[in-house]
Amino acid sequence: MRLALLTCIVTAGVTVAAWFASAPHGTPQNLVAPVIIVHGKAITRFEIDQRARLLTLFRAPGDPVENAREQLIEDRLKMQEAQDIGLVISEDDLMNAMDEFAARANLELDEMLNALSDAGVEDVTFREYIRVGITWREVVGARFGSQVSVNEDDLERARLALTGASGVR
Numbered sequence: 001m002r003l004a005l006l007t008c009i010v011t012a013g014v015t016v017a018a019w020f021a022s023a024p025h026g027t028p029q030n031l032v033a034p035v036i037i038v039h040g041k042a043i044t045r046f047e048i049d050q051r052a053r054l055l056t057l058f059r060a061p062g063d064p065v066e067n068a069r070e071q072l073i074e075d076r077l078k079m080q081e082a083q084d085i086g087l088v089i090s091e092d093d094l095m096n097a098m099d100e101f102a103a104r105a106n107l108e109l110d111e112m113l114n115a116l117s118d119a120g121v122e123d124v125t126f127r128e129y130i131r132v133g134i135t136w137r138e139v140v141g142a143r144f145g146s147q148v149s150v151n152e153d154d155l156e157r158a159r160l161a162l163t164g165a166s167g168v169r
Contacts, residue, residue, distance in 0.1 A: 036069065038076035047072055050125040057119050075132045082135045085142060089135050094127065097134045 031049070034042035051068035060067060082088075095109075102112035113123050 036073060038073055039080050041076050041080075043069075043072045043076065047125075050122060051129070053119060053121045054116070054125055054129060057116065057121065075128075078132055078136045078139065082139050085139065087135060087138055087142065089131060089138065093134060094131055097130050098127065101130055 031046035032044050035045050035048060036043040048065065048068045051072055052064040055064040055067055055071075098112075099109050102109045105112060107115070113126065116126055117123070
């Protein structure tokens with residue numbers, strides 16, 4: 001776990017250094033400066049730019065920069081909730097979720113990461129996007145799973161509705 005965290009930190013550091021090196025001379029860009037603070041956790045210009053690129057690649061509707069800002073704020077809140085209840089996603093679960101996501105695009109994970117990289121999206125951006133999604137799914141399951149009750153009649157009604165065999169529209 002510590003090795004994975006260290007790898008993410010080093011990767012992020014190298015990425016930020018590369019961004020500074022590639023910035024046009026005379027352009028005042030501080031990509032690691034906090035732009036938004038949520039419960040004491042910073043969201044940087046780098047994170048907003050990366051998420052906007054990711055959303056653009058995923059063809060998400062709306063303004064990618066505004067959506068990136070909103071999503072990153074929500075991500076910080078979701079991860080705070082997970083931390084509050086002591087929920088931590090294992091590296092294996094994260095890798096499985098990343099594999100599943102890539103498979104939905106008919107790609108192997110390495111192919112997906114290469115395609116994202118070619119478009120300027122860092123691996124760490126994709127990892128964190130997936131980490132928040134599966135963490136939040138687990139938070140919701142832990143919080144509300146015991147309140148959900150589905151019986152055989154419910155399943156049959158849903159099956160009939162999906163097959164068009166009922167009058168449900």
